[in-house]
Amino acid sequence: xxxxxxxxxxxxxxxxxxxxxxxHALGLKKINDVTIQPDNACTRGKIxxxxxxxxxxxx
Numbered sequence: 413x414x415x416x417x418x419x420x421x422x423x424x425x426x427x428x429x430x431x432x433x434x435x436h437a438l439g440l441k442k443i444n445d446v447t448i449q450p451d452n453a454c455t456r457g458k459i460x461x462x463x464x465x466x467x468x469x470x471x
Contacts, residue, residue: 414451417471418459419444431462440466 420440439447449455
């Protein structure tokens, strides 16, 4: 199964509560935190919601 490497590139300070919660659901709390997530519809939906804060690569 394909996976995605997701890096938090911008701060969560001052963001909407829902966007902060989405980042935490992905396992991202601080700038430059990295997580490996499966490439599925759920993960892609989270990325679509807060994509402006993230850098995404194929892993």
